[in-house]
Amino acid sequence: MKKLFSEKSLQKLMAPAALVILYLFFGLFGRNFFSYATLVNIFDASYYIGFIAIGVTFVIITGGIDLSVGTVMMCASIIGGTAYVTWGWPMWTSLLLILLIGTLFGVFNGIMVSRLKLPPFIATLGTMMISMGIGSIVSNVRSATFPTRAGEDGWFKNIFKIITEDYQSIPTGAGVLLLVALIAYIILTKTRMGRYIFAIGSNKEAARLSGINVKKWEMMAYVTSGVCAGIGGIAFPAVYTTVMPAQGQGFELYAIAAAVIGGTSLSGGIGSIFGTLIGVYIISVLRSGLPSMDLQAHYQTFFTGVVVISAVLLDIYRNKRASEIRILSAADRYRADMNEKLRDLKQRLASAAGDEAEGIKKEISRLKHERNHEFRKMKREQKHTQTQIKKEERQAEEELKRRLEEEAGE
Amino acid sequence: MNVSKRACIAILALIMLTVFALGSFAGGQKDSGTPYIAVVSKGEQHDFWQQVKLGATAAAAELGVSMTFEGPASESDVQDQVEMLNVALAKAPAAIALAALDTNSVIDQLIEARNRKIPVIGFDSGVPEAPEGSIYANASTDNYNAAGVAAEKMFEVIGDKIKAASAARPVKIVVMNQDASGESLLSRGRGFRDRMVELVVSRAGLAKSDIKVMGNPAYIASDSPTTGNKVMIEMVVPASASASDSMAASTAVLNRVKEQNILGIFCSNEATVKGLLAATNDGSALPQQYPGLIVIGYDAGAGQKNAVRNGYFLGSITQDPFQIGYKAVELAVKAYKGEPVSDVDTGAKFYNADNMDDADIKGLLYD
Numbered sequence: 001m002k003k004l005f006s007e008k009s010l011q012k013l014m015a016p017a018a019l020v021i022l023y024l025f026f027g028l029f030g031r032n033f034f035s036y037a038t039l040v041n042i043f044d045a046s047y048y049i050g051f052i053a054i055g056v057t058f059v060i061i062t063g064g065i066d067l068s069v070g071t072v073m074m075c076a077s078i079i080g081g082t083a084y085v086t087w088g089w090p091m092w093t094s095l096l097l098i099l100l101i102g103t104l105f106g107v108f109n110g111i112m113v114s115r116l117k118l119p120p121f122i123a124t125l126g127t128m129m130i131s132m133g134i135g136s137i138v139s140n141v142r143s144a145t146f147p148t149r150a151g152e153d154g155w156f157k158n159i160f161k162i163i164t165e166d167y168q169s170i171p172t173g174a175g176v177l178l179l180v181a182l183i184a185y186i187i188l189t190k191t192r193m194g195r196y197i198f199a200i201g202s203n204k205e206a207a208r209l210s211g212i213n214v215k216k217w218e219m220m221a222y223v224t225s226g227v228c229a230g231i232g233g234i235a236f237p238a239v240y241t242t243v244m245p246a247q248g249q250g251f252e253l254y255a256i257a258a259a260v261i262g263g264t265s266l267s268g269g270i271g272s273i274f275g276t277l278i279g280v281y282i283i284s285v286l287r288s289g290l291p292s293m294d295l296q297a298h299y300q301t302f303f304t305g306v307v308v309i310s311a312v313l314l315d316i317y318r319n320k321r322a323s324e325i326r327i328l329s330a331a332d333r334y335r336a337d338m339n340e341k342l343r344d345l346k347q348r349l350a351s352a353a354g355d356e357a358e359g360i361k362k363e364i365s366r367l368k369h370e371r372n373h374e375f376r377k378m379k380r381e382q383k384h385t386q387t388q389i390k391k392e393e394r395q396a397e398e399e400l401k402r403r404l405e406e407e408a409g410e
Numbered sequence: 411m412n413v414s415k416r417a418c419i420a421i422l423a424l425i426m427l428t429v430f431a432l433g434s435f436a437g438g439q440k441d442s443g444t445p446y447i448a449v450v451s452k453g454e455q456h457d458f459w460q461q462v463k464l465g466a467t468a469a470a471a472e473l474g475v476s477m478t479f480e481g482p483a484s485e486s487d488v489q490d491q492v493e494m495l496n497v498a499l500a501k502a503p504a505a506i507a508l509a510a511l512d513t514n515s516v517i518d519q520l521i522e523a524r525n526r527k528i529p530v531i532g533f534d535s536g537v538p539e540a541p542e543g544s545i546y547a548n549a550s551t552d553n554y555n556a557a558g559v560a561a562e563k564m565f566e567v568i569g570d571k572i573k574a575a576s577a578a579r580p581v582k583i584v585v586m587n588q589d590a591s592g593e594s595l596l597s598r599g600r601g602f603r604d605r606m607v608e609l610v611v612s613r614a615g616l617a618k619s620d621i622k623v624m625g626n627p628a629y630i631a632s633d634s635p636t637t638g639n640k641v642m643i644e645m646v647v648p649a650s651a652s653a654s655d656s657m658a659a660s661t662a663v664l665n666r667v668k669e670q671n672i673l674g675i676f677c678s679n680e681a682t683v684k685g686l687l688a689a690t691n692d693g694s695a696l697p698q699q700y701p702g703l704i705v706i707g708y709d710a711g712a713g714q715k716n717a718v719r720n721g722y723f724l725g726s727i728t729q730d731p732f733q734i735g736y737k738a739v740e741l742a743v744k745a746y747k748g749e750p751v752s753d754v755d756t757g758a759k760f761y762n763a764d765n766m767d768d769a770d771i772k773g774l775l776y777d
Contacts, residue, residue, distance in 0.1 A: 030501075031446070037500040045493055143488075148517045163518065167525040236489075241515040244486045291497040296480050 014314060015262055015278045018307070022285050030292030036169075038288055040161070043171040046284040047160060047235040048073065050177045050277065053255040054184050055106075055228025057276045058221040060259055061188070063201045063268025064113060064120035066225045068105065068127035069232075070251025075135035076101035076233035078243045081144025084153075091153040099230035105131055106226015110219035128252070136245045143244045146237040160238040173235060177277075180231060184224075185273040197221055201268030257304055258283055261311040282307060331378035338371040444476050445504035447742045449735075450494050451481035452509045452534065457776030458731050462534070465735025466507070473743050475504070479735075488512045495519050499528070505742035507549075509534040520544040529745035533738035535594055547751040549737035551729040553594050556758030557601035560676050560706045560727050563760055565609045567704050567724060568673040572614045575640040582642040582672045584663050586682040587629065588656075598678040598708065599629045603643055607634070610641055642670075648685065656685020664689060667700050674704040683707040683714045683726075693722035710775040718763060725762030728774045733757055 027034040052069040059066040080098035083089040089097070105127060112123040147153045149163065160173030188194035196217040199207040208214045237243050260266065261282055262275025286300040286307075328336070342364060349360045449466050453459045463479045470477035478498075482490035488511050495516055498506055506523060508530055510516050520537070523530050524544040530537070532548040564583070565572070575581040583606060587599040603623060611618050623634040625645035630636065648659035660682070666672060677683040686705065690696050692713060696703060707714050707726035717723045733756040745751045761771045 032500060032502045035500060035502070038497075041493075041496045041500050044496060143486075143512070145512070145514045148514050150517070161518075163521075167522060169522075240489045240492050241517070242488050242512045244488055247486070247489075287493065288497055288500070291478075291480070291494065292501055294478050 012263070012275075015275060015282070015311070019278055019282050019285065022282060022289065026285065026289030026292060030289055031294070033289060033292045038292065040169045040171050041288045042281070042284050043174045044161065044239050045287050046280050047173045047177055047239060048232045049251065049254045049258060049283060050280045051180060051228045051232035051235060052225075052251060053258040053276050053280050054181055054273060055225035055232075056252070056255045057259045057262075057264055057271050057273060058184070058188070058197060058224045059120070060256070060264050060266060061197050061201045061268060061271040062218050062221045063204065064218070064221070065124065065256070065266070066109060066222065067121065067124040067252050068109060068131055069225060069229045069255055070248040070253075071128045071131045071135070072102055072105040072226065072248075073229040073232040073236065073251065074243065074248030075105070075131040076230050077236050078135045078139045078144050078245055078247075080233065081146055081237060081243050082139045082142075084146065085144055091147075091156055095156060095234055098233040099227065102226045102228070102230020102233055103223060104226070105229065106223040107219075109226065110222035113222060114215045114218040128249070132246050132248065139245050141245045143242055144237075145242045148241060156234070157238045160235055173238070176231075176235075180228070181273050181277050184228075187224075188273055193217060193220055198269060201270075203269075254283055254304070257308045260315070261307055263311070263315070265315055266312075279311075329382055331375055331382055334378060335371060335375050338367065338375075342367055342371070444474060445743070445746055446501065447475050447477045447505050447507065447739055447746075448498035448501060448503040449477060449479040449507040449533075449738065449742075450491060450498055450509070451479065452485055452491070452511055453483075454479070454481040455483065458729075461731035461773060461776070462735035462738075465732035465737075466739045467735075468732075469736040469739035469743075473740065475739070475743055477739060481509075482511070485511060488515050492516060492519070499523060499526075503528060504746040505529040505531065507531045507533050507738040507742050508537055510537040510540075513537055513539050517541060529742065529751075531738055531741045531745060531751075533734050538593055546745045547741050548753045549734055549741055549756055550594075550753075551734070551758050552755035553597040554601035554604075555755060556727050556729070557598040557676070557678060557708075558605035559758060559760050560708070561602045561605035561609060563725060564674045564676065564704055564706055565606065565613070569609075569614060571673055572610055572616070572641060575614075575616070575620075577639045579671065580640050580642055582644060582670045584644045584646055584672055584675045585625075585629070586656075586659065586663070586675060586677045586686065587626070587645060587647050588679045588681050595679060596628065599645055600631065602676050602678065603629065603634065603645065604631075606643060614641075616640060648682065653681070653684060653688065656682050657688040658685075660686040660689040664700065667703055672703065674706070677705070677707050680707075680709040680711050680714065683709070683711070683717075687713050687717060690722075693717035693720065696722045710777070712777045715766070715775055715777070718761065718766060721763050723762075725760055727758050728761055728771070730757045730759060730774055731776075732773065 032038070052073055056066050056069050076098045079101055080094045083097050084091060084094040109124055109127050112118045112127075113120050116123075146156075149157050158172065159176060160171075162170040162172055164170065188197065196207070196212050197220075199210075199212055200214055200218055204214060258279030259271065259276045261279030262272065262277065264271030264276060283300070283304055286303050290296075290299045290303065345360055345364050345367070349357055349364070352360055447470065451459055451462060454463070459481060466477060466479050480494050482488075482494070491511050492515050495506075495508065496519065499519060499522060506528060508516070509532065516537070517540075520530060520541050521544065524541065529546045530540075530544055532540070532545050532550070534550055536548040536550050537545050568581075568583075572581055585599050585602055588595050607618065607621055607623070610616050610621055618635050619638055620640040621635040621638040621643065622641070623630050623636055623643045623645070626647040628647075629645035646659055646663060649655040663672070663675065675686065677686055686707075687693050690699075693716070696705065705723045707717070707723055708728075710726070710728055714723070714726055718726055737754045737756050741751050741754060759771060759774060761775065765771055766775060
């Protein structure tokens with residue numbers, strides 16, 4: 001019991017628990033929420049945020065931030081669409097172009113942050129505007145309509161959702177998202193790149209001094225973010241078909257929110273991909289769940305805000321706990337000693353038998369009683385002395401005040 | 411340990427409390443046994459859509475169905491609308507009313523609705539080029555008829571001058587259209603053109619062969635007269651929908667007013683109205699520089715309302731957004747009950763300085 005709800009695991013369980021509770025809640029109060037169709041909707045709405053959230057998690061772990069993910073994704077997407085529709089490129093090269101553009105923006109961000117030493121916030125804010133502008137310039141401020149499912153080249157939609165001949169939807173995109181998350185997870189936890197990214201985020205200077213090529217690995221985090229934005233740029237038109245120019249602003253905030261909900265610390269050095277994924281699904285469930293209760297979609301912005309603040313509060317408490325220094329009082333020390341003794345006795349009890357065991361049992365209950373009694377007494381005394389001290393302090397203060405007044409009176 | 415544990419629980423409780431508080435006032439609407447109609451519009455904030463919403467709400471109350479009305483924040487938020495439609499479908503509604511921003515984006519959803527036998531009713535501009543059988547009926551303004559009303563109103567004033575037209579001194583009527591691709595705009599231009607031709611023949615005592623329809627080829631039908639020399643109907647299309655192009659096209663037309671004896675201009679949508687207003691100092695130059703020129707606009711908007719109020723325009727045509735919403739829900743309920751449904755014209759009204767403050771018109775004019 002104690003093990004199961006140890007503090008660390010409790011906090012790790014918070015986000016998944018919140019997800020389950022939210023899902024059940026909407027199931028109870030929403031209209032027809034417990035349905036396969038709703039589940040598919042939740043998946044559909046999770047892809048584009050999901051990919052950029054995975055990417056941005058890498059950047060946040062290095063202690064940076066990437067504000068450009070949303071607009072880079074939409075920029076890549078609309079340029080790919082323009083290539084397909086206007087320039088007549090084949091579908092697969094258009095999709096590769098989307099990935100390439102995402103990656104290039106990642107490289108651009110990486111160079112600015114790691115080589116030119118721009119603050120990530122400013123650098124990626126600039127990229128956000130640049131990518132939005134480029135998307136509009138290349139597309140000539142025209143929307144790009146990707147082929148529909150029935151149309152020629154509609155196959156690319158099957159990467160994210162297959163609709164069978166008898167109209168059953170299979171959300172294949174959930175598999176793609178999970179696969180990308182798995183790869184990201186392996187990179188982050190099992191490879192040198194992951195270790196270095198965490199090291200840079202925990203303490204950049206220490207990482208540099210211990211011989212890590214900070215420039216290279218910081219850059220790699222931004223490139224990963226760009227690649228993920230590129231994948232998102234494919235997922236978006238697969239689900240929504242038409243890409244409008246100058247979109248994507250605000251998506252990055254959902255991505256960052258998802259990472260934060262999932263336990264990634266904005267000060268760097270802490271974070272996990274699966275936490276981020278849980279964050280993505282919390283946002284996605286809110287997005288589908290609130291309208292199912294006949295609440296309009298903009299309520300989700302409000303509730304995502306509530307969830308983000310709760311997650312950050314949790315993060316603060318976690319950090320505070322970790323860095324707290326505790327001074328043991330006499331009573332605490334006494335109890336710790338007694339517990340030690342009891343533990344020894346219990347160990348002896350395990351190997352003892354017959355009368356000896358009976359004796360030890362009695363001894364244990366006696367000691368427990370004594371411990372509780374003494375501990376309470378000492379606590380009382382402690383409290384008493386503390387109030388005594390406070391009282392004296394107050395008296396001294398009043399004395400001082402009185403004297404000061406007297407002096408002023410003279 | 412206790413402090414943070416308690417904090418965790420407190421935070422969770424806080425989330426749950428807010429969610430539950432919300433649920434208590436939102437959850438009441440469901441499971442009341444009444445059929446549920448989901449209305450997904452193109453927008454929600456503009457006055458036009460607010461009127462549509464009022465109409466939909468009124469119809470839902472009258473017919474005893476539960477209804478939700480939602481639309482994306484702006485008309486470029488295609489993605490938001492797709493998600494709204496997804497959620498609407500997942501809620502297993504009795505019927506859906508839809509004004510699609512982009513048909514291509516919702517084809518999967520329309521096919522799903524058709525497959526699940528959920529009737530979809532188009533409203534406003536409807537769902538052009540939807541998969542066959544998915545849209546049961548449309549509740550929209552019959553643009554062709556509405557523009558015909560404008561032709562009638564214009565003819566009432568300029569009829570005598572048209573009667574006096576001769577080959578030596580022909581008269582011209584100009585129709586400003588926004589583009590030659592949107593079906594709703596095409597039918598406005600055509601509706602005005604056909605009605606005007608009809609009126610000239612039946613009431614001005616001229617023959618059809620006296621009329622010449624000219625200008626943008628998309629607006630010249632195979633049966634339109636193109637060889638006449640007494641009455642010219644010119645169909646103008648600005649280079650693009652941008653304000654500057656509309657203004658340039660208007661200026662070009664205005665420069666020819668005296669020379670070509672232009673009697674009237676019909677601007678078939680708000681963009682062309684704005685272009686004309688920009689070219690005439692918000693309309694105030696019209697009575698001074700072009701006395702006798704009759705202008706009729708379409709839709710509303712602050713600038714256009716002002717021009718109508720001051721008499722710069724003879725008047726304008728407005729759609730009836732309340733009826734659009736009302737009929738959409740009415741058709742949806744009928745379709746759900748299995749009754750046959752067909753397209754409904756939600757009507758259009760002509761307004762001028764005299765009647766624009768009347769109760770039945772005022773609500774239709776958005777800023």
